[in-house]
Amino acid sequence: MRACVAALAALLLASCALGRPRLSTPACATGAEALPSGIQLVAYALPHRPDTLVAASYRVGSARDPAGKEGLAHLVEHLSFRARHGDGRALSARLEAEGVEFDGRTSADATDFHAVGDPDQLEALLRIEADRLRDPLAGLDEAELRREREVVLQELALRGDPDALWPQVDWLTARALAGHPYGRIATPETLRAITLEDVRAFARAHYRPENLLLIVAGPASAKAVAARARAALGELATRPGQAADPPVPPPELGAARPAALDVVRAPVERAWLLLTVPLPGDAPAGGARAYLALRALEAQVEQVLSGPDRERALSVELLVHGMDGASLPVIRIGLRGPDDARPLVERLRAGMRFAGWQGGPDPGGEELRDRLVLDAHVRLEALDASEVARWIRLTGRTDYLTGMPAAVGAAVTPDRAAFARRWLREERLVALAVVPGEAPRDDAPPRLPGASALDEDDPHGAAAAGEPAPARDAARAMRPPHLDSARRRKLKNGVRVIVSPRPGYRVLSAHLVVRTEPAGPLERVFEVLALRATRCADRPATVGGDRLEFGARAPTELVDLALAQVACRAGDLGVDAAAFERERDAMADALRRRPPTLHEAAGQQLLELLYPGHPYSAEVTEARVRAFRAVDAGKWLGLNVRPERAALVIAGDVAATDALFERIEQRLGRWRPRGGDGKLPPRPPAPLPGRRELVVVDRPGWRVAEVLVGVRVPPRGARDEAAFRTLSWRLQHALTARLRDDAGLTYRVSLSILEQSLGSALVLSTAVDRARAGEALAAMLGELAASARPLEPEALAQARWRAVRRAGGGLGTSWRNALRLTEMFVHGLPPDEWDTFAARTAALDARALVAEAGRWALGREAIVVVGDAAAIAPALQDAGVPARVLPAIARRPAPGAAEPAPGPRAAVP
Template identity: 25%
Template sequence: MQRTNWLWAAPVLLLWLATPLLAAEVRETLLPNGLRILSKEIHTSPAVTVQVWYGVGSREETSGKTGIAHQLEHLMFKGTRARPVQFGQLYNALGADANAFTSFDQTAYYATAGSDKLDALLQLEADRMTGAVIDGASLKSEKTVVLSELDGKRNNPRSVLNERVLARAFSRHPYHYTPIGERKDVEALGVAEVRDFYRAHYGPNNATLIVVGDFDTDKLLSKVRRYFGTLKPIANLKADRPPIEPTQTGEQRVELRQPGRVPALQVLYHTPAANSPDVAAIDVLDTILTSGRSSRLFKSLIETGLAAAAGGSQSTQIDPGWYSFSITPRKDPDTVLAALDAELARVRTEGVTAEELARAREQVRVSLLLGKDSIEAQANLLGSFQTTYGDYRKLDTYLAQLQRVDSKDIQRVLETYFRPTNRTVGVFIPSEATAAAPSAPEKAESFASGQPVNYDTLSRYLPTLGKSSRIREPRPVEATLPNGIRLQVLTNRSAPTVTVLGRFLAGSAFDPPGRTGTASFVAALLDEGTRTRTGEELARLIEDQGIQLGFQARRENAVFEGAALSEDLDLLLTLSADMLRNPSFPDKELERVRGQFLTGLASALDNPATVAQRTFYSTLYPAGHPFHELVSEESLKAITRAELIAFQQRYYRPQDLILTVVGDVDPEQVIARIKALFGDWRSDTPPGTLEAAAVPPVARREAVVMPGKSEAQVIVGGIGLTRTDPDYYTALVMNDILGGNTLSSRLGVRVRDQLGLTYGIYSRYSPGFLAGPFTISLQTSPTGVEPALAAVGAELERFRTTGPTQAELDRSRRSLIDRFPLTLTDNAGVANLLLEESLYNLGRDYPSTYVRTLENIRPADVRRVAERLLPIKQFTTVVVSPNAAAVAKPAAAAP
């Protein structure tokens, strides 16, 4: 679905992906009508990404007319004169991963699909560049969706604080408003003004077409000329120049008080426009201050217990932008602010060390190379530089500037921009919740079943499709060590990088009773110190080389994933072995992480979506089931160091380790090195077992009131299936048709497009060794809860009764088959596939098995599985709402 991509942090992240070769490898073409084409061939996988970036965002809006660029982005999916259908349905039928975002300076549309779909993707983007239909019906239905999106963001106090800080920091410039706009402006938007905005800003001479992936450039350009070359340019294209923001001369403060659990501190400084050479120095400063355990703020704020989290980012824009610190204080916010000022003063006075500069530069260098195997990341980078900096070639300029940054530059930008008189300080102070007054429910419409997507009609508007791309079957070199460790190593020479993925049967399902959170606690502490290295020493070794390494406890499994340059694989494996085999769980770090977990839990409990999910799990699964008990403040406080050590020794067994390595490596050398590091690891503990208590087949409804929020969160569902269930593939198809994509599924078409009750509605299965849940989730207004539930219930009942049409089934099968190769476009995706094959004994021919199985599914198979897995009269319903009236179960609630 369309979404606003808040690029407040994204530009600096995109900058780190630059490479001195990237700009040189790009071919630039300019058509007579002004369309700029940036193309780059990458033939490592049969996939291609097509993106169109328009030089328009909220920067071109004026007071009273905010949100128009974002509203137009939504309407660009509603159909064209030549294709009067939802474009999300067309992209889904192509098996494409498609979306869009609106930012301050640009609006972008992107789709990634198999390279055989390149022609189709180009036709669709050319069609809606000038042919979009913007009418009253589309605007009316999509406006409610945008308002739901807006209200959903205001469920988060940090988003509200961010919005108010930005509004205070910019008094005249349009950066005063976030791209989603003001509610009153969105409500007042009319068809004529949106249509005029479209005609004024959408056209070839205000767009950049970016194509990266598996194609032949000459053939590509021939297609582009055919589809885009006849489009007329915008007449009298205006280069809008917003009002200049006056220089700030004194510190400004914003205080937000509303219901919540965790305070927040935001400190925003005005910074220069994209083309200033100071941008690179500020980015290096940001890395030194906030990146990793060895960063300045980690030591001065987090290790001291002043804050649970501290980050920062530069938002680089066409006009002067901003740098913003985002801190979760554990002490009084003014005390934390004073500590931040003290650290900035130290750097301003003393500068930074040569070691810090070298580490920052290496982190940049490695980040550049690690991003090279993602075609989407490279296209995003080109689009960002072309639309923000005015020239994609400034990638190389930027990198050269980074390499020249020295300590004096760091001191200079601190003195120039990071002054109290140049900042706006925002503080969120949680207040006591007060019950919201009940509101009258909206007048009920007829929520009978809507019509499914007519794929026979839809097919008339699809470009001609060729045969689906063949799904490759990665065949790694495999070995099993005498201690039971299973190894799989695959060579990929496309970039000098490597990904390491490991798994243990040590997830949260194994948490001891009353000690929920133990598995996550253990995973978080593995890199905080070993018997031979302190946490700080580990961090320095990792960060000095730009290595990425993280540990996470999931529901059933604990995983660790690392990424590095191939030249640093030995160090990555050596440190991973030390952390896994010799963790020391130091008391000081244990208590620091405990504090962070407690703060994180409090923050999660302030999020309606998280509260709904937690309530759903504890309601659906009975006591005694591994998924019933949830992490709590009491359990986190009760967990002892001895219990963490016991859990790690009990469940981190070499017999359960599957270790996958994918990248620019020699398999035999990697296997030999892993044998040397892990081969003598022994464990005589018995294997963990997962036992599921029976789930009673009864309907349940739970309600949670969260005053101070704007939107309600709803989850409906029941028990799903295991990953090895024979019905898994049929359920995959059923879910895709029912709710897998909010723009093309039955639930999305009915609840989002036709009724306008939600920004997004999704259904999903969560299979594992145990049967995870089947869920349908959405956000809606408090008064929209019952209409949405009624519509969902009607759609489920109809699906159980009639099943899919043959056209729906054909579309879904092809879409799922065509999407599969997109998961294999980088090292991490291939590593995950290999792990899944080993974990569930799927076989190395699983990609082919996947295709054959889907091709053999018939409508009757889907109806049978729907009867089994969609017993709606036994489903659990959870409603989290700010309105007590909205969560009360009405007499005729559905389901």
């Protein structure tokens, strides 16, 4: 997305010499009311929106956790979904019964709940949130606390991998904001110290009307929302209020920063370097200032890595870690070896000392401003409930839809050089090296004190189980998206054009998608390199197993610029041989320097089991990449990127006029094929696994076992999608009920689809304590086998209804609608695929599901487990699947690498 918006910003600057276009936001009547009890009620009336959002944001987060009981706020958030009110059902079961998408999130400063349903469910959602406020932990006992605490402990373990990004950001935050509540984190010890009285006292103290911001967005008028909210809240709206919790005091950012490189020893596969400069909280300006600092730091890092030090870095990642009272622009660099950290930090400090902003020039200029404003504008359609709540909480304003983009522009308009000179000084740089060290303790994942890693979305809404919910009418569970009414044309050169208007937000998504021959991982790498060597190498592209896709998301006012961006690919497709060889050799060198990670090895094993001997499972190696030739890249582009295999999809608030089609013809009509008829040659399906197989990727000493189970299924264009999605929902729902809700065995069960035109795969994954790996695997295989058995009528009706509701969540915005339209083109689906989906699903009977499951390769599953082979292999053997062990990847430094020079050290607890 950042590359897409950057390209649009550059085009904007080049084409708008007489002034920037006015970027409009949707017509929105906003109602705001402070109820007598202290509840803030904000309603956004959006007539074009097909659904209703109800969000409850409490001014309490992990920064309020008492010392020694870190994780309390997050545990209370989890437990509130188990609360039982009037009818005795858990709150999550009531939400499940409504068929809405719901979630909870605990950050440092707030706890947010949100649910999205049909407009006629507004009263039900408001009543549920009123009951949560009335008694957040109603009916809970010690058994419920123990069970949910185990779930949170599994979540902590799942996110505790020291090679992962967020645990390392935690450690960096602890260093950058030492002594502040933002710098504390939950551990197994602090979670186990929390009692039932602790959670009840915390809920009583903080889940109060005075701390609640209630947000509703949907087609209902602000007046109607206010009346319904007051009715649902009852006495909670009218009783006299008290003082709200004050904001968490921001950290003291003027304190001296550590001058030396800090070093953390952890059981990582490679060394890492993390860098940040602590900044004031930037949420009221959409994080614009933090992003500005991040780009300035990135420029300094790029300058360092453009010289003799380029071989020291294997990868560079960027992010902004934002809290109400502080922001951390973070750069993470994957290192060749531990001894590379200190020289890079020294070069970076020197570069900051003599950076251009010290002399006064404005870093970024107007291009940066335009980029950020455009990005802020296109983010509005998503209407992230937590982001809206933070904006209101920190600004006291409710004009988020118009105010947030304006605030972004204002934040970067003043003298950015002065901002850089104040904050981006070398003495303020915080640097942390994470280097291979001792194995983790047996009783807990390796952690250091730091900002909470438990601030991401919880999957309560992903597949919450609870008690059986009453069945609903699947035929009416999803509003028709009217994608079948999109206006379609075929250009003279064969390009299909599909324009699907969606009134409302002044945003559009444009996708130029080209069907290509089926490709595995190695072939897709070749395709990426070929595209990088063309004239439009700077345009964003997605390379799939059967497609190339070039996309742009932009305000409607910039439709011509979005067309120019995606149409660039339809121009000169010649490959620059020198550029191709540079890109090829750089990738091969990176593969030589960087051995595969543990999880990359696990993914490779899964592919080899799912697609035995097929190009879909080919491993990307240095030797194979070096064998690529520029002449072959040119031939491939000429044979595959052809107009008769392409479609331009535009979805959003744009009129499908003849004038628009004429402009599209001008952009794409000059695209001509290079000989041949453009037809894709038929290929046989990828072979199925011969039997069930299990591989253990050894991770000695690791407490967690990550279990992946893949099963081959028909490709998208050849399966009954209604039956497939109904079976998939039932499978994930049953496993979540069994492993999370009943046993407290795991934090979540994930289900994903590996779409391949020659044979797709369904992949289940979870993470459990290594002692329970066999139990988890047996449950997963058991529920897969149950897919081939008929469902009882009540369970069938419930599965159909929930499958339709979940499918509806993949529609309804310009971006989602465009993705569905491109999917329909690539797989040859009929135009009414999604408009008839609900009716087709409602017509399914038990025999249709059994027939679809009969096309799955049940009994021939591919299973990969990452964990301590010595501890888990016997349990897996007991589950009835003999295990083949893949030895641990050696964690040795690069040749000549040495440990960083001594400095302040933090040991892994």
